[in-house]
Amino acid sequence: MFSTAHGDHLPSLVDLLLDAVFLVDSDGRIAYVSAACERMLGYTPQEMIGRELLEFLVPEDRERTVAEAGEVVAGRSRIGFENRYIHKDGRHVHLMWSARWSERERLRIGVARDVSELKHAEAIQRATYAISEAAHEAEDLDVLLREIHRIIATLVPLAGLALATCDRRTGQLAFSYQRDCHGNPLPLHEPVACDFCSKVICGGRPVYLRDGALGALSGDDEAWFAIPLIAQHETIGALVLQGDSGKDYTEKDRELLHYVAEQVAIAIDRAQLKAELLRAARYDELTGLPNRRFFNDRIKAVVARSMRNQARMALLYIDLDDFKQVNDSLGHASGDQLLQEVARRIQRCVRGTDTVARLGGDEFVVLLDDLHTPDDARGVADKIREAVSHPVDLGSCVLRTQASIGIAVYPDHGQEIDRILQYADMAMYEDKRNKTLQAM
């Protein structure tokens, strides 16, 4: 088989090769394999010789490997065919072949190179690209995490994935994603999981937990790995991975997981910033009520609905009396406190479906949807007047204030938005003027 002038030395030279040399007979049985097979597949030549090569193959790759062997046996030398074998320890090994048929020996001669590292590097490159694309495109975090879950499950052992994020204002941790490998909810023992994530977040370093305590239904041999999510130098949460029992993530797996965590942190940061911007554009910072811009959208929707349903709606225009004096005598901070308290009181006087907004300064508006009679609006206005007139405890002093309120009812006082607003505004000034006249 290896007959040359230095024939006796050739097998031992072949055993020095990093690639493995296989000789396979016409029945597909291994007639010879060089020592490199043990490094590649974990089996000694003695364990492989006499067995069918296909036995060692990943089942999904058998059909095309048989077809490829047919090409070689037909006399066509081949270079570059790739397939996967099962290592003695169970992992898959990617091999690349160059092969030809020896008619004289009636053997297939194949040289196999282990390209698993290369394949893994390619897979990671594809995954990192797919992850960064998903992080830029995903509309919401749940969609992004499902996609990331799918991508990384093909690369690292992953039974489940969870995401814990901190509320920026309260600092409270919440699990915004938790799924097993089938997409079902991951049964996490939340108090223990929160405690574990808090430690990871405070420490700013990845942590392994080899303990079943995290999963409510899990066994004791589970391994959990959590990585802090850092965006703009701030830890905003943790990514928690449920690994394979007893197996640590390799250095390469960890590199990938760190990259994933970075991308998730960027995506969360971007989503939170978007939500904050949206909030700032629509809500008043001082009172948390919808602002003028949001109110303009709401009144359009409410008037359109009332028109469609031939229903009544009312707009209440509210302005505090002599509010300027509060600022001037007690300072701006006390003025702010008063405005916040008034906002809360007005809200308590209306239904959850009604809209209370702050237009600016000491001006508030209320939209009352689906009214039966114009008197209903007057009833709510009286309730608000009464609520606002109660003393307000500012800590350093107790204040009394009053509200002037103008009412405009659709369709009774106008059918267009501008007209309704104008009517309510004029009615509010009328109310204020009457009070001033009464006081004189």
Ligand SMILES: Nc1nc2c(ncn2[C@@H]2O[C@H](COP(=O)(O)OP(=O)(O)OP(=O)(O)O)[C@@H](O)[C@H]2O)c(=O)[nH]1
């Ligand atoms: N503290 C505080 N004051 C504000 C804010 N926005 C506007 N103001 C002040 O609110 C006051 C509103 O003044 P006016 O509309 O003249 O109110 P008024 O003193 O209640 O007078 P009348 O409406 O005629 O009763 C002004 O002094 C503004 O500077 C705010 O966010 N906080």
